[in-house]
Amino acid sequence: MTSVDRSPRAGDGVASPARGSTPSPPVAQAGGPRRSRRRHDGWWPVLFVLPTMVGVVVFYLWPIVQTGYFSFTEWGAFGGQTWVGTENYVRLANDPDLGTAVVNTLVYTAIVLLGIPIAMVVASLLSRPGMRFTAFYRVLFFMPYVAMPTAVAMVWRLIFNGDFGILNWLLGLVGIDGPAWTSTPGFALVAVSVVGLWTSLGFAVIILSAGLRNIPPELYEAASLDGATAWRQFRSVTVPLLTPSVFFVTVITVINGFQLFDLLYALMGQANPAIQQTQSLVYLFYNEAFLRNDKGFAAAIAMVILLIVGAVTLLQFRMQRRWVTYA
Amino acid sequence: MKHLLRSASLAGVAAVALTLSACGGGDDAADDGAAVAPTDAQAEITYAIWDENQKPAIDQNIKDFNEKYPGIKVTVDLTPYQQYFTKLQTQGESRTLPDVFWMNGPNVQLYAANDLLEPITGLVESGDVDPSKYPEALNELYSFDGAQYGVPKDFDTxxxxxxxxxxxxxxxxxxxxxxxxxxxxxxxxxxxxxxxxxxxxxxxxxxxxxxxxxxxxxxxxxxxxxxxxxxxxxxxxxxxxxxxxxxxxxxxxxxxxxxxxxxxxxxxxxxxxxxxxxxxxxxxxxxxxxxxxxxxxxxxxxxxxxxxxxxxxxxHGLANVVAADSANKEAANAFLAYLGSEEAQRTQAEMGVANPAYTGTQQAFVDSVPSFGIDVFxxxxxxxxxxxxxxxxxxxxxxxxxxxxxxxxxxxxxxxxxxxxxxxxxxxxxxxx
CATH class of the missing domain: 3.40.190.10 (Periplasmic binding protein-like II)
Structure with a gap:
C-alpha cells in the first residue's frame, strides 16, 4: 500500500469523491475507443460539461497551479513576487511547527471520526419502527452542522471558559477544579475536537439514516426465516450494507478534519497562549499567509496540505475494496 | 453664534474647493494629494474603524458631516482590532482599501512606504487641515519621507x-x-x-x-x-x-x-x-x-x-488617512478634513469615546465622565x-x-x-x- 501506483486507476480513485458511491466508470484509454465514441457524439457532450469545467478550471485548478508557482516565491508586503527556488520548502521541512500542526490535525481528525460509530447508534435508534418524533430528532442533530462555526464557537467559549464557564461549574459541583479548556495546551485540542465531533454528528446521522432505509426489508425477512438473531441480522445484513454510507461519511469527515481552521480560530483566537501548541495545518497556513504576511511560505504549506489530503484520500479509496460492500 | 461660525467656515470650504477645481481642473499632482469635494458632491465612501465603543460618536460625526455634504454617503466598516490590520493588508494587496480609515503608529510607515496612502499636503496648503492644531509628536508619527499622511484623531496614554x-x-x-x-x-x-x-x-x-x-x-x-x-x-x-x-x-x-x-x-x-x-x-x-x-x-x-x-x-495616537487608490478621493478628503475639525473632535470628546487630538478640545473629554478623574491621562x-x-x-x-x-x-x-x-x-x- 505504501508504494504509489501510477496506473490510471489510481488517478481515477482521487477523482471519485464527487461522484459519491457510484462505481467508477471505465477510464478512457488513449487510442481507438475514445476516437470512435467522439465520432458518434460530436462535440455536444463537451459543450454540455463546458460550463462546469470552466468553473472547475478557473476557480479550482488554476489557483492550485498558481499556488504551486507561488510556493517557490517570496512576497513583498503588498504583493510582488521574487523567485526563491525551493527555499520555502527547505524552511518548512525544518520548521518545528509543521510537525506539531500535522500531529494536531491527525488527533483532531481521529477524535472527530469517533463520531461515526456514535452516529451509527443514533441513526439505528432513529430508524427503529415505532420511534416517535424522528423528524424532530433529526433536525435537532442536524442543526449544529448547518449553524455557522463562529456562532457555535461563541456558545462553546462560554461553556469552556475556565473561570466562569458552565462546564467548570458543573465539574465544581462534584469537586473537580477544571482547567481553562480553550487556553491550556492539550486540553484545548480536545475541547476543539469535541466541538468538531458535535457539529459533524448530524451530517453522519443523516447519511447513515438514508443508508439504513436503503436496505431492502426482504433481507431481514429472509434472515429471520433462516433463524438469524437480531444481533446476527445487524452483523450480517445491516453492517455490510451500510458500509458504502460509512465509507462516504469517513472520506468527507477526514477531508473536513484536515481543513480544520474556522472552529479552532473562533474558539481559541490568535492571541491565545495555547495556540502554538494547538494549531492545525490550515491555521499554520493562515498564520503565515495573513498574520505574518509571508505568502510564498504559506503557499508551500498549502501545497503540503494538498499532497497530504490527496494521499490520504487515495489510500482510503484503495482500501475500500477490502471492507466496503456494494449491494 | 456657533451656528454662524459653522456656516462661515462652510462658505470658506466651498470657496476653497471652487478655487481649487477652477485652477487645477480637479486633477492635482499625485504628491500633493487631491482636493476637497464641493459641498454638492455626490459620492459613496467607506470609513473603516476598529473600536465598537466609538461607533456612536462616529455615527454622530457622519450625521453632522452630512449637514454640509448631503450627497456624500459614508458607510462605516467596523472590524475588531485583532483582525483589522490583517484585513487591511489584504485590501492593500488588491488595491481595494477603504476610502478613509483609521491608521496607527506601528503600521503607518509600512503603508506610506508602499504608496497606499494619500499625502495631506494639498489639504494643508488649501487650509482644510491645520497641523499646528495637533500635538507635534502626532504629526511626526504620521509623516514619512517629508510628507504627512494622516490627520491626527486622538491620543492615548x-x-x-x-x-x-x-x-x-x-x-x-x-x-x-x-x-x-x-x-x-x-x-x-x-x-x-x-x-x-x-x-x-x-x-x-x-x-x-x-x-x-x-x-x-x-x-x-x-x-x-x-x-x-x-x-x-x-x-x-x-x-x-x-x-x-x-x-x-x-x-x-x-x-x-x-x-x-x-x-x-x-x-x-x-x-x-x-x-x-x-x-x-x-x-x-x-x-x-x-x-x-x-x-x-x-x-x-x-x-x-x-x-x-x-x-x-x-x-500613542490614531490618525485618519485616505487611500491613495480611493475612487472618490475628493469626497474622502472632505470627510477626512471634517474628522480633523474642531467640531468633529469635540463631539468625540463630549461623547467620552476618545481623547481628541485637536488642541483645546480635550477638556470636553475630561468633563464627559467627571467621576473618573480622567485628566490624569x-x-x-x-x-x-x-x-x-x-x-x-x-x-x-x-x-x-x-x-x-x-x-x-x-x-x-x-x-x-x-x-x-x-x-x-x-x-x-x-x-x-
Missing part, C-alpha cells in the same frame, strides 16, 4: 484604573498619584488574598495581545527600552527591560493577577468592568466602555506607579510620556512578542531566557527592514 469598593472591602488604602511599584504590588497581592473567596484579583491587564498597557510601560519605568532610538535593534535583552517584564511574571506567580490563560478566556477589561479585579492598567480608550459599566460609580484613575528608574507611560501625556515603539515593519516583531512573552508571564520559562530569545528574533526581523 495609560493610567491605573481602580475600583474603590473592592479596595474598601479588602481594607487597603486607595491608590495615589505618588505610588511606587512596591505600593502597587503590595496592594495587588493583599487584595487578591483578602478577596480570594469572591474570585477577585488585585490587578488585570493585557498580557498576550500587545504591551501598550502593560510591559511597554513597565519596561520604560524600569529604565529599559523596547527598541533602540534608531529603530535598528531590540531592547528586550537590556537588564532593565527584563526587570519591566518580570514585574508581570511575579504578579501572575503571586496570584495577584489572573494567569495568561485566564486573561485569554476572559479579557482584562471584562474582569475589571464586572468588578472581579481591583486594578486595571489601561488607556483612556477604556473610558467609553467603563462609563457604561454597572460598577462605574466605583471607578477612578491615578497615574501609573513610579518604577525603579522613573515614571512613564507610552503615548492628559497630565501623564504632558509629564511622563514616551513614544510608542515602532519601526518600518512593526507587526513582524509584535507577532514575536505575542508568541514568546506569554511563556515568561506564565512562569513556563525564566523571564531572561524568553527576553533573550525575543531580542535575537526581533533583531533578525529588524535586519530585514
Amino acid at each position: 495609560v493610567a491605573l484604573w481602580y475600583n474603590t469598593a473592592l479596595f474598601e472591602q479588602a481594607g487597603v488604602d486607595l491608590p495615589t498619584d505618588d505610588w511606587t511599584w512596591d505600593d502597587f504590588t503590595a496592594a495587588a497581592s493583599t487584595i487578591s488574598d483578602e478577596l480570594a473567596d469572591q474570585g477577585v484579583y488585585g490587578v488585570v491587564t493585557e498580557l498576550n495581545g500587545g504591551g501598550q498597557s502593560s510591559y511597554y510601560d513597565t519596561i520604560l519605568q524600569a529604565g529599559g527600552h523596547v527598541i533602540s532610538d534608531d529603530g535598528k535593534s531590540s531592547g528586550y535583552d537590556d537588564p532593565a527591560s527584563i526587570e519591566g517584564l518580570r514585574l508581570w511574571a511575579d504578579l501572575v506567580a503571586d496570584g495577584a493577577s489572573p494567569t495568561v490563560q485566564q486573561l485569554s478566556d476572559t479579557k482584562p477589561n471584562v474582569w475589571f468592568n464586572s468588578g472581579k479585579a481591583a486594578m486595571f492598567w489601561s488607556g483612556n480608550w477604556s473610558v467609553a466602555e467603563m462609563k457604561d459599566s454597572p460598577n462605574k460609580d466605583d471607578f477612578g484613575t491615578v497615574r501609573l506607579p513610579e518604577g525603579p528608574e522613573r515614571r512613564a507611560t507610552v503615548i 492628559l497630565e501623564s501625556a504632558d509629564e511622563m510620556s514616551f513614544p510608542y515603539p515602532i519601526s518600518q515593519h512593526t507587526a513582524a516583531w509584535n507577532a514575536l512578542e505575542n508568541e514568546l512573552l506569554p511563556q515568561a508571564f506564565s512562569g513556563e520559562r525564566p523571564v531572561e531566557d524568553v527576553a533573550q530569545e525575543l531580542a535575537d528574533a526581533m533583531d533578525a526581523e529588524l535586519a530585514k527592514e
Whole structure:
C-alpha cells in the first residue's frame, strides 16, 4: 500500500469523491475507443460539461497551479513576487511547527471520526419502527452542522471558559477544579475536537439514516426465516450494507478534519497562549499567509496540505475494496 | 453664534474647493494629494474603524458631516482590532482599501512606504487641515519621507484604573498619584488574598495581545527600552527591560493577577468592568466602555506607579488617512478634513469615546465622565510620556512578542531566557527592514 501506483486507476480513485458511491466508470484509454465514441457524439457532450469545467478550471485548478508557482516565491508586503527556488520548502521541512500542526490535525481528525460509530447508534435508534418524533430528532442533530462555526464557537467559549464557564461549574459541583479548556495546551485540542465531533454528528446521522432505509426489508425477512438473531441480522445484513454510507461519511469527515481552521480560530483566537501548541495545518497556513504576511511560505504549506489530503484520500479509496460492500 | 461660525467656515470650504477645481481642473499632482469635494458632491465612501465603543460618536460625526455634504454617503466598516490590520493588508494587496480609515503608529510607515496612502499636503496648503492644531509628536508619527499622511484623531496614554469598593472591602488604602511599584504590588497581592473567596484579583491587564498597557510601560519605568532610538535593534535583552517584564511574571506567580490563560478566556477589561479585579492598567480608550459599566460609580484613575528608574507611560495616537487608490478621493478628503475639525473632535470628546487630538478640545473629554478623574491621562501625556515603539515593519516583531512573552508571564520559562530569545528574533526581523 505504501508504494504509489501510477496506473490510471489510481488517478481515477482521487477523482471519485464527487461522484459519491457510484462505481467508477471505465477510464478512457488513449487510442481507438475514445476516437470512435467522439465520432458518434460530436462535440455536444463537451459543450454540455463546458460550463462546469470552466468553473472547475478557473476557480479550482488554476489557483492550485498558481499556488504551486507561488510556493517557490517570496512576497513583498503588498504583493510582488521574487523567485526563491525551493527555499520555502527547505524552511518548512525544518520548521518545528509543521510537525506539531500535522500531529494536531491527525488527533483532531481521529477524535472527530469517533463520531461515526456514535452516529451509527443514533441513526439505528432513529430508524427503529415505532420511534416517535424522528423528524424532530433529526433536525435537532442536524442543526449544529448547518449553524455557522463562529456562532457555535461563541456558545462553546462560554461553556469552556475556565473561570466562569458552565462546564467548570458543573465539574465544581462534584469537586473537580477544571482547567481553562480553550487556553491550556492539550486540553484545548480536545475541547476543539469535541466541538468538531458535535457539529459533524448530524451530517453522519443523516447519511447513515438514508443508508439504513436503503436496505431492502426482504433481507431481514429472509434472515429471520433462516433463524438469524437480531444481533446476527445487524452483523450480517445491516453492517455490510451500510458500509458504502460509512465509507462516504469517513472520506468527507477526514477531508473536513484536515481543513480544520474556522472552529479552532473562533474558539481559541490568535492571541491565545495555547495556540502554538494547538494549531492545525490550515491555521499554520493562515498564520503565515495573513498574520505574518509571508505568502510564498504559506503557499508551500498549502501545497503540503494538498499532497497530504490527496494521499490520504487515495489510500482510503484503495482500501475500500477490502471492507466496503456494494449491494 | 456657533451656528454662524459653522456656516462661515462652510462658505470658506466651498470657496476653497471652487478655487481649487477652477485652477487645477480637479486633477492635482499625485504628491500633493487631491482636493476637497464641493459641498454638492455626490459620492459613496467607506470609513473603516476598529473600536465598537466609538461607533456612536462616529455615527454622530457622519450625521453632522452630512449637514454640509448631503450627497456624500459614508458607510462605516467596523472590524475588531485583532483582525483589522490583517484585513487591511489584504485590501492593500488588491488595491481595494477603504476610502478613509483609521491608521496607527506601528503600521503607518509600512503603508506610506508602499504608496497606499494619500499625502495631506494639498489639504494643508488649501487650509482644510491645520497641523499646528495637533500635538507635534502626532504629526511626526504620521509623516514619512517629508510628507504627512494622516490627520491626527486622538491620543492615548495609560493610567491605573481602580475600583474603590473592592479596595474598601479588602481594607487597603486607595491608590495615589505618588505610588511606587512596591505600593502597587503590595496592594495587588493583599487584595487578591483578602478577596480570594469572591474570585477577585488585585490587578488585570493585557498580557498576550500587545504591551501598550502593560510591559511597554513597565519596561520604560524600569529604565529599559523596547527598541533602540534608531529603530535598528531590540531592547528586550537590556537588564532593565527584563526587570519591566518580570514585574508581570511575579504578579501572575503571586496570584495577584489572573494567569495568561485566564486573561485569554476572559479579557482584562471584562474582569475589571464586572468588578472581579481591583486594578486595571489601561488607556483612556477604556473610558467609553467603563462609563457604561454597572460598577462605574466605583471607578477612578491615578497615574501609573513610579518604577525603579522613573515614571512613564507610552503615548500613542490614531490618525485618519485616505487611500491613495480611493475612487472618490475628493469626497474622502472632505470627510477626512471634517474628522480633523474642531467640531468633529469635540463631539468625540463630549461623547467620552476618545481623547481628541485637536488642541483645546480635550477638556470636553475630561468633563464627559467627571467621576473618573480622567485628566490624569492628559497630565501623564504632558509629564511622563514616551513614544510608542515602532519601526518600518512593526507587526513582524509584535507577532514575536505575542508568541514568546506569554511563556515568561506564565512562569513556563525564566523571564531572561524568553527576553533573550525575543531580542535575537526581533533583531533578525529588524535586519530585514
